[in-house]
Amino acid sequence: MDAEERAAVELRDWFNGVLSLCDRTVFAVATREPHRQAAVLSVLTRNAKAIVHGELDRGGALYTPLCFVLAAACRRLDLAPGEREWLSAIKNVHRLEGQLREVGEASAWPVGTPASIFKQHLDEALVNAGVTDRPTILDHHNRQLALGLAANWGLRFLVAYAMETPSRPGAPTEAQDLAWVRRAVAQAGKAA
Amino acid sequence: MSRIVRFQPARWEDLEQLAGTLSQEGRSVSPSQLAAMLVERGLAELSLVPAPGASAPGATRAVEPPTALLGDEYFNGLRSIAQCLDVEG
Structure with missing residues (x-):
């Protein structure tokens, strides 16, 4: 297993944890399925608006709404991103x-970063x-x-957002936050 | 100003809103133009547009391809939700 595959497994497990946490908290406000589905949709729309109206920042402000959007979209569509999808x-x-780095300053317009494009x-x-x-x-x-x-x-x-968000000073915490995602992906990037 | 073809107020508001969205994307579209486009598209998809002057029952003329809407092009090649998650190799 190479570094990218290891990172993919870590992200798969991390996201399963996010899904499980959402199932036990924000999606769990009701026991009846129609109400639960309504809660999922509510989480999705509320956080989708936060992302669409939010500027790409370097402080990680979009991390939480992004996690909620991904979790709600996956529950709504019955999707479960596995190792292959994360890889x-x-x-x-x-x-x-790499492609953007090659284009560099020679491009006719500012091409942005991977995070801004995605x-x-x-x-x-x-x-x-x-x-x-x-x-x-539609x-x-x-x-x-x-x-x-x-x-x-x-x-x-x-x-991409995790890779472009600078780490905060101080020792890393145990929390599986954006900095944790960045560390998981950065190790794969060094090895690639 | 009254419209010759009347819509339910809510439907007309939908048309206004959607026409506004399309116009923001670079094309100037009025609500009535959008309505005409959707009717033409619906008829073309049914393939039931009668040929001009045709008397024979069921005679049809070749119809122009319907105006492409976003959904036709955006999801070209994507048929199922599972296909939306791209997997290399």
């Missing part, structure tokens, strides 16, 4: 990072999925597909 996200971010795709997919305060013209099936794409871009945005 693909890690490779995708590393590859894009956030743009995530924002647009969330809008198209009809889970923000902006209208969508039918139900295509809105579901848009939400699936939002999950896809969301995994990649999380990886």
